Each structure stands twice: as structure tokens, then as C-alpha cells.
Amino acid sequence: MVSYELFLNYEMCTGCRLCEIACAMAHENTANPQLSRIHILQLEKGSTTTPIPARCMQCGYAACEAVCPVNAISTDPETGSRLIEEKKCIGCSACVGACPFGAATLNQAKGLAYICDLCQGDPVCVRFCPFAALEYVPSDAWTSRCRQSKANKILSARKFSTL
Amino acid sequence: MMNGWVGKILRVNLTKQKATIEDLSPEDAKNYVGGRGLGLKYLYDEIDPAVDALSPKNKLMLATGPLTGTYTLAAGRYTVVTKSPLTGAIANSNSGGYFGPELKYAGFDMVIVEGKAKSPVYVWIENDNVEIRDAAHLWGMDTKQTTSMLLEETDAQAKVACIGPAGENQVLMANIMNDNGRTAGRSGVGAVMGSKNLKAVVARGTKGVTVTDGFRDAVQKAEEGFTYYYVKDYLSAYGTPDVVLFSNEFGILPTRNFQTGVFEGAEKIGGLEIAKYNLRGVGRTKACLGCPVACGRVTRVANGEFESASEGPEYETIGAFGSNCGVDNPEAVIKANMLANLNGMDTITTGTTIACAMELFEKGHITEKDAGMPLKFGDGATMVKLVEMAAQKEGFGKDIALGSYRLAEKYGHPEFSMTTKKLEFPSYDPRGGQGYALGYATTSRGGCHIRAEVHCVEMFGASLMGIIPPDGENLDRFITDGKADVARKFQDYYTMIDSIGLCNFICVSMPDVNHLINLVEAATGVSFDGEKGWMKTGERIFNLERLFNLKAGLTHKDDTLPERMLKEPMPEGPTKGHVAQLDKMLPEYYKLRGWDTKGVPSAKKLEELGLAA
Numbered sequence: 166m167v168s169y170e171l172f173l174n175y176e177m178c179t180g181c182r183l184c185e186i187a188c189a190m191a192h193e194n195t196a197n198p199q200l201s202r203i204h205i206l207q208l209e210k211g212s213t214t215t216p217i218p219a220r221c222m223q224c225g226y227a228a229c230e231a232v233c234p235v236n237a238i239s240t241d242p243e244t245g246s247r248l249i250e251e252k253k254c255i256g257c258s259a260c261v262g263a264c265p266f267g268a269a270t271l272n273q274a275k276g277l278a279y280i281c282d283l284c285q286g287d288p289v290c291v292r293f294c295p296f297a298a299l300e301y302v303p304s305d306a307w308t309s310r311c312r313q314s315k316a317n318k319i320l321s322a323r324k325f326s327t328l
Numbered sequence: 329m330m331n332g333w334v335g336k337i338l339r340v341n342l343t344k345q346k347a348t349i350e351d352l353s354p355e356d357a358k359n360y361v362g363g364r365g366l367g368l369k370y371l372y373d374e375i376d377p378a379v380d381a382l383s384p385k386n387k388l389m390l391a392t393g394p395l396t397g398t399y400t401l402a403a404g405r406y407t408v409v410t411k412s413p414l415t416g417a418i419a420n421s422n423s424g425g426y427f428g429p430e431l432k433y434a435g436f437d438m439v440i441v442e443g444k445a446k447s448p449v450y451v452w453i454e455n456d457n458v459e460i461r462d463a464a465h466l467w468g469m470d471t472k473q474t475t476s477m478l479l480e481e482t483d484a485q486a487k488v489a490c491i492g493p494a495g496e497n498q499v500l501m502a503n504i505m506n507d508n509g510r511t512a513g514r515s516g517v518g519a520v521m522g523s524k525n526l527k528a529v530v531a532r533g534t535k536g537v538t539v540t541d542g543f544r545d546a547v548q549k550a551e552e553g554f555t556y557y558y559v560k561d562y563l564s565a566y567g568t569p570d571v572v573l574f575s576n577e578f579g580i581l582p583t584r585n586f587q588t589g590v591f592e593g594a595e596k597i598g599g600l601e602i603a604k605y606n607l608r609g610v611g612r613t614k615a616c617l618g619c620p621v622a623c624g625r626v627t628r629v630a631n632g633e634f635e636s637a638s639e640g641p642e643y644e645t646i647g648a649f650g651s652n653c654g655v656d657n658p659e660a661v662i663k664a665n666m667l668a669n670l671n672g673m674d675t676i677t678t679g680t681t682i683a684c685a686m687e688l689f690e691k692g693h694i695t696e697k698d699a700g701m702p703l704k705f706g707d708g709a710t711m712v713k714l715v716e717m718a719a720q721k722e723g724f725g726k727d728i729a730l731g732s733y734r735l736a737e738k739y740g741h742p743e744f745s746m747t748t749k750k751l752e753f754p755s756y757d758p759r760g761g762q763g764y765a766l767g768y769a770t771t772s773r774g775g776c777h778i779r780a781e782v783h784c785v786e787m788f789g790a791s792l793m794g795i796i797p798p799d800g801e802n803l804d805r806f807i808t809d810g811k812a813d814v815a816r817k818f819q820d821y822y823t824m825i826d827s828i829g830l831c832n833f834i835c836v837s838m839p840d841v842n843h844l845i846n847l848v849e850a851a852t853g854v855s856f857d858g859e860k861g862w863m864k865t866g867e868r869i870f871n872l873e874r875l876f877n878l879k880a881g882l883t884h885k886d887d888t889l890p891e892r893m894l895k896e897p898m899p900e901g902p903t904k905g906h907v908a909q910l911d912k913m914l915p916e917y918y919k920l921r922g923w924d925t926k927g928v929p930s931a932k933k934l935e936e937l938g939l940a941a
Contacts, residue, residue, distance in 0.1 A: 180615060200536065
């Protein structure tokens with residue numbers, strides 16, 4: 166079975182926030198970036214403000230899943246993402262505290278945690294990103310692309326004597 | 329519970345140090361929509377248009393549209409509406425970025441600022457919690473420093489709209505910057521904010537914008553319709569600087585204070601040249617909320633006399649600081665742009681005012697003694713110096729800070745000010761197209777192209793939402809026939825674009841106006857009665873702006889162009905020999921608008937639009 170992963174191309178992100186709004190619309194039916202599972206942070210650096218996406222890292226051994234006291238969090242066998250069983254969730258925020266990436270959040274209005282679930286294998290954020298900053302591709306395709314790109318860079322930097 | 333709109337207006341009274349929340353009436357929402365229209369409605373009802381724009385009696389509206397913050401394309405705009413201290417007429421400046429949407433997420437369709445604070449303050453809006461905080465420690469700081477400090481004091485992910493030293497000093501072309509690179513640029517709206525001792529408005533919202541179920545389909549249709557190649561390909565690649573060579577090829581690139589339309593140095597400051605200074609790597613192109621084009625970019629001059637970095641310069645900036653000042657050094661233009669951003673000044677008015685001063689100097693009406701230095705066309709270093717001096721009203725900068733009309737008047741020759749209603753023209757010489765020349769003369773805020781982009785059909789070959797004959801049929805730019813009708817239709821149409829919260833560039837890229845109407849109706853659940861009702865709403869807002877201007881003391885005599893445009897034929901290039909033939913179009917324009925020969929809306933027209941007293 167080919168495993169897919171969500172990859173971020175930071176150089177392509179323009180900070181347009183469509184991923185945030187689309188995610189919130191898909192999951193919560195409201196255009197509210199606060200309720201998105203992916204966040205665009207605007208960071209001050211030098212002469213410009215730079216957008217950096219922050220999202221669930223889809224851990225292989227997830228801290229959120231490990232700390233949940235009521236076993237409300239599990240792993241989707243298809244996508245490898247976290248799934249939260251809302252009926253079990255007690256809104257204790259243990260997962261919120263455990264995640265080193267800030268990817269688990271509490272929905273204050275509902276009293277329930279929310280974490281990226283990769284939209285059952287068809288991530289909405291990927292669909293809406295106009296700049297291909299987000300991709301959902303087979304892991305080895307991404308890896309080989311990076312290797313190839315690096316190799317090409319080395320090749321083009323190298324000078325050859327005439328043949 | 330509203331959809332699209334969030335249904336609340338925040339009123340901040342700086343004199344009383346109080347913030348109150350009121351409801352947005354469904355009637356106002358439908359009849360005035362949002363942005364430019366809604367801001368105008370409240371301003372017209374609440375102030376005497378004859379009031380001094382820099383007095384506490386003026387009000388400042390920060391108005392979003394029903395689509396602002398939703399997930400359709402480019403839904404990031406908000407509009408600043410107030411009375412302009414530069415023109416004395418209505419001011420409506422649109423801006424993109426993320427600040428407008430954040431106001432919606434905080435739960436407000438519009439913020440009204442009234443009165444004047446005793447000392448510098450900023451307003452911090454965090455959902456329903458609104459504080460008026462001391463800003464003494466920020467007064468004097470540039471817009472970038474201000475934004476950084478405010479993010480530290482409030483929330484790292486808050487959005488900031490602020491003025492720079494120019495706004496604080498009530499420089500007549502001061503603007504309001506947001507998100508470190510976007511601006512409500514024209515008409516001196518920043519000076520109004522400064523006159524109220526208001527340094528910034530900071531917003532952070534965690535609420536949402538709801539829409540009806542039909543919105544998903546409407547967005548999909550709109551996205552499928554988004555095809556106009558210029559916006560998708562060129563703007564994405566180079567941003568607006570790409571237009572420089574285009575204008576030069578038509579012979580309408582303002583050169584040396586609009587003395588001619590062909591600039592010998594155009595290639596040196598065109599899109600490709602400016603692109604060489606674009607920042608690379610992460611964050612290299614910037615998009616406003618929801619925009620697939622990302623026309624924003626940061627340019628950087630790494631070293632030398634003009635070392636600088638900032639978002640921009642846009643086409644208009646390159647025209648005003650570049651060709652119009654006879655400057656062919658892109659680095660000087662980039663630095664001038666940065667200084668304008670940091671100090672919070674409109675680049676069009678600033679650049680074209682400097683150009684005006686340069687021509688007055690060339691003709692001997694301003695001496696080296698008057699200015700403290702020679703003001704030669706082509707002198708990039710002086711051009712850059714004057715930007716900073718104007719922000720501080722230092723030396724000759726004090727004259728620049730008046731805008732070109734009052735400056736030229738001071739030196740006895742107002743005819744050298746390239747303005748209508750004291751608002752400097754953008755970078756398209758009006759002798760190049762009769763339709764947009766009429767647009768400049770009659771647009772409510774003054775000499776402006778973007779309130780009715782007739783130049784797009786006269787030169788770009790755009791069909792613009794099917795309102796004008798389809799793609800490929802350029803209206804001959806030199807004929808006057810039929811232009812009155814084109815101009816007024818565009819003005820009404822663009823009024824709607826300015827009121828719904830979407831970016832102009834996206835709106836004009838849809839082949840059918842009904843895609844746009846559909847989007848707004850689907851978001852709000854409110855019917856605008858088809859294309860006819862849509863245009864009528866635009867017409868209503870435009871006529872109310874006319875009433876505002878008339879009450880402010882403007883007359884039909886202000887619907888004109890400088891002598892140069894009317895009497896001096898373009899001396900060279902593809903537009904050679906032409907003048908703007910306003911007299912052939914204006915009477916028909918008034919007639920089509922239902923205005924009398926003095927440009928006053930008839931009682932019949934006002935009644936038809938629901939504006940009867």
C-alpha cells in the first residue's frame with residue numbers, strides 16, 4: 166500500500182489563508198481561521214512579514230494519542246492521521262498540552278478537541294491552495310523529487326571542461 | 329443572524345473614550361452593501377460634508393464588505409471612508425492584506441471612529457473586548473516599528489492598520505498602512521486618523537463569517553469563470569510593475585509631470601528590471617486573503633546610496649517616482665517606495681507632487697532659494713530626499729506635504745498641478761483615452777482610474793464582465809462617441825466592486841457579471857434583483873457621493889481636467905496630437921446620469937434611487 170503524506174513547500178506559501186478558511190468551512194461550516202486545523206502564522210523578519218504554515222505533523226507515535234486519558238484519539242489505518250471520537254472526548258486539553266507543534270486545539274464553544282484528520286485522504290487544504298504549497302503525495306515520490314532536485318543543482322554548479 | 333455580513337458595527341468615540349456596539353440594519357446592508365457604500369451612507373448621515381476634514385467633527389469609517397473574510401477568491405478587502413483633507417471631497421480608499429478580514433472575524437462589519445483623543449492612542453479590538461490604549465510610546469515611529477511593537481503588546485497574530493509620521497503630522501497625502509505593505513492610499517485618509525490622535529487600530533478575531541449553503545456552488549462557478557489571462561499570468565509573475573512598458577508603448581506613461589507620455593528610461597524601470605530586485609526564497613510573493621494571484625512582492629536594494637527594502641513598488645509608484653520625475657534609476661524608485669511605506673504616504677500624490685515641483689523649478693517659478701536645493705527632473709537622490717522631508721514637513725517638504733495643487737497655487741501657477749479635484753492623476757495620461765479622461769473628470773474622489781477602469785477596455789482589450797462588448801473589440805481610445813455611457817456604467821459597476829470586499833483584479837477577471845452577483849447573493853441570502861438591481865445599487869451609492877460632494881462645496885466646475893490635458897496636444901509618441909475632448913462627452917454624461925447641466929442629480933433621479941430628501 167502506498168502511503169501518502171502531506172508536504173509543505175514553504176517557499177510557495179504566500180500567506181493567502183485559503184487553506185485555513187477552506188478547512189474551517191469543511192469541518193465547521195464557518196469561515197473562521199481559528200477553527201482551522203492548519204494555521205498561517207505571519208512572522209516578522211527583516212524587511213518583510215513572512216507567512217509560515219503550522220500544521221499537524223502526523224506523528225508516527227503521537228503524543229496526543231498517548232496522553233488522552235479516555236482513549237478518544239486513534240490512528241486512521243488508511244491515512245495515518247489522528248481521529249478524535251467526539252463522544253469520548255472530555256475536553257481536558259491533555260492533547261493540547263502534549264503536542265509539541267501546537268496542532269491540537271480545544272474548540273471552546275463545543276468543549277471538544279480538534280486535530281487534523283487529513284479529510285479521510287482528500288485534504289481540502291491541498292485542494293484549495295492556489296500555489297501548490299501543500300501537496301498530498303506518496304512519500305517516496307516526494308523524497309525522490311527532493312533528491313533529484315538537489316542532484317540537478319549540484320550538476321549545474323559543476324564546471325566541465327569542453328568535450 | 330446575518331450571512332456574509334456579521335451584523336454589527338463598532339463605534340469608537342475618542343473624545344468620550346467609549347466604544348459601543350450597534351446593529352447593522354438589513355435595509356442599510358441591502359441598499360449600501362458594505363465597504364465604500366456602507367461607509368458613505370453613515371458618513372453622509374452623520375457629518376456635515378462642509379466640515380473641516382481635519383477637525384474632530386469628521387469621522388473615519390473602516391468598512392468591510394459582505395464577502396470579506398469568506399473563502400471565495402481574493403476576499404480580503406476593506407475600505408476607509410471619510411472626508412478628504414486633500415480634496416475636500418469624499419474619500420474612499422480600498423486596501424487588501426488581512427486587516428479587513430480580521431475585523432469580520434472579530435465580529436464587525438464596520439468600525440466608526442469619531443471625535444479626537446486628548447493624546448495619542450490606539451484601539452485594540454479583541455472580539456467583543458475593545459480597549460482604547462495609550463500610544464505615546466508609538467508616536468513618531470514608522471509603520472513597520474509600530475506594527476512590530478503592537479503585535480508584541482497585543483497578540484502575535486493580530487492584524488494592524490496604522491499611520492506613520494506623515495499621518496501624525498497631518499501631511500495631506502498621508503495614508504493608512506496595514507499588514508506591513510498594504511495601504512488605504514489615496515486622499516489623505518491617514519491625515520484624518522492623525523488629526524484624531526489615533527495611531528493604529530489593531531484587531532484579533534476568533535469568530536467566523538457564516539454564509540448560506542448555496543455559497544459553495546457560487547464559489548465554484550466563480551472560480552471556473554476566473555480566466556482572464558493577464559491577471560493570472562502576468563500579475564502573478566511580475567506584479568503590477570509589468571504595466572510600465574505597456575503604458576509607454578501606448579504613449580501614455582506620465583513623464584516629467586505629464587509633459588509627455590513617452591519616457592526614454594522606461595525599460596530601466598519596467599517589470600523585468602524591478603523584478604531583479606525581488607526578494608527570493610520563503611515569503612517571496614505575497615497574497616492578500618484568499619487570493620490566487622499573489623501580485624505582492626518585496627523588493628530590496630542590497631547596498632549603495634538607495635539601500636532599502638519594502639513591499640512594492642507597484643506600477644503607480646514607478647510611474648509617479650520614476651517616469652513622472654524623469655528618474656530612470658529603479659533603485660531610487662524602490663527607496664522612495666520604502667520611505668513612503670514607512671512614513672505612511674500615498675506614492676501617487678507624493679511622486680506627482682514632487683514632479684510638479686520639478687516642473688515649476690524647470691520653468692523658473694520655484695527657485696533654488698525657495699526649495700533650498702535644485703529640483704531637477706531625473707535627480708533620484710533629491711526625489712528620495714523630498715519624500716522623507718515631506719513626511720516631517722521639514723524645509724521644502726512642508727510644501728510637498730500640501731499636495732501638488734496647493735503647492736503650485738502657492739508658487740502662482742496652479743495649472744501645473746496634474747489633478748482633478750486636487751487629487752493627482754494615476755499613471756495613465758488622460759490624453760491617451762477619451763473614456764478614461766472622462767472618468768478622471770467625473771469620479772467622485774477626484775483624478776482616479778480605478779473607480780472606473782475604462783482604460784482597460786480602451787487599451788487592454790478587456791471585456792470586463794460582459795458589460796462592454798466581448799473580448800477582442802477594443803473601443804477606439806481616441807473616439808468620444810459612446811464613451812459617456814461606458815464611463816457611467818463602469819463607475820456604477822466599480823462602486824459595487826468597492827462595496828463587496830473583493831479585490832478589483834479578481835472581479836474584473838470574471839467573464840460574466842452574474843458570477844459576481846451570484847457570489848454576493850449566495851453569501852448573504854439577499855437578492856439584489858439581478859443585474860439591473862445590482863447596477864442600480866451602484867448608481868445609488870455613486871449619486872449619494874455626488875450629493876456629499878455638492879454639500880461639501882464642489883460644483884460641476886470641478887468635473888474638469890488641467891489645461892494641459894484639454895489644450896496641449898501630446899507632443900510625441902503613439903498618442904501624439906491628442907487632447908482630452910471633455911466638452912464632447914460631459915454634457916451627454918450628465919444627461920445619461922439624470923443630472924442637470926450643472927451636474928446636480930435631478931429630483932426624479934433621486935427619487936428613483938430612494939435618495940429623495
